[in-house]
Amino acid sequence: MHIPDGYLDPLTAFMTWVVAVGYAYYAYKYSELRTKPELILSLAAAVFVAQMLNWPLPGGTSLHFVGGALVAILTGPFNAYFTMLMVLIVQTLIFQDGGITTLGANAIAMGIVAPWAGYIVYKVLKTRIGTAGAASVAGWISVAASGTAVGILIGLSTWFPYSLGISVPIMAIWHSILGVREGVITGLAVLYILRKAPHYIAT
Numbered sequence: 001m002h003i004p005d006g007y008l009d010p011l012t013a014f015m016t017w018v019v020a021v022g023y024a025y026y027a028y029k030y031s032e033l034r035t036k037p038e039l040i041l042s043l044a045a046a047v048f049v050a051q052m053l054n055w056p057l058p059g060g061t062s063l064h065f066v067g068g069a070l071v072a073i074l075t076g077p078f079n080a081y082f083t084m085l086m087v088l089i090v091q092t093l094i095f096q097d098g099g100i101t102t103l104g105a106n107a108i109a110m111g112i113v114a115p116w117a118g119y120i121v122y123k124v125l126k127t128r129i130g131t132a133g134a135a136s137v138a139g140w141i142s143v144a145a146s147g148t149a150v151g152i153l154i155g156l157s158t159w160f161p162y163s164l165g166i167s168v169p170i171m172a173i174w175h176s177i178l179g180v181r182e183g184v185i186t187g188l189a190v191l192y193i194l195r196k197a198p199h200y201i202a203t
Helices: 010-030 037-050 068-075 077-095 103-129 131-156 164-196
Strands: none
Touching: 010 077, 010 103, 010 131, 037 068, 037 077, 068 077, 068 103, 068 131, 068 164, 077 103, 103 131, 131 164
């Protein structure tokens, strides 16, 4: 899912950076980075390892575990942004997984869209189907939403060889199908934490 350098034209890349930086400023005011540093850093390390497994997709970029919903459920969507951002920065600067010019776009897809999509679904479904069930659906939806966001961003770029009509369906369909796996993992992780350390589940 990481968008590499060369996929976004300068204007699209610049606008995604503006959104990512602007959201960071807003999110910081509502985050709890100083009160939950150990949990946030631990989740960042776990997500980093999980995201190292990638599957290439035709007409898009790649598919991997995202973790945005799980982090949002445990820390809230604003904290989740900085957790995911730490992962993305290390991946970009050290492992060349995702581009520097496209860091803003990757932050939008995996730091904003994935956590918020998962968090909203989780909050809506929690009282209806239970915490673990809601977390499973949230994990699935978050991957589908972030994959679709990537499809939109690369499809809008004049430098990308495929149009929105190709990039969006490819990314959305594949992430919706294989995102089921993330839903299962997210649900099991939340169920385990709920039994062992329920205080880590965000209200």
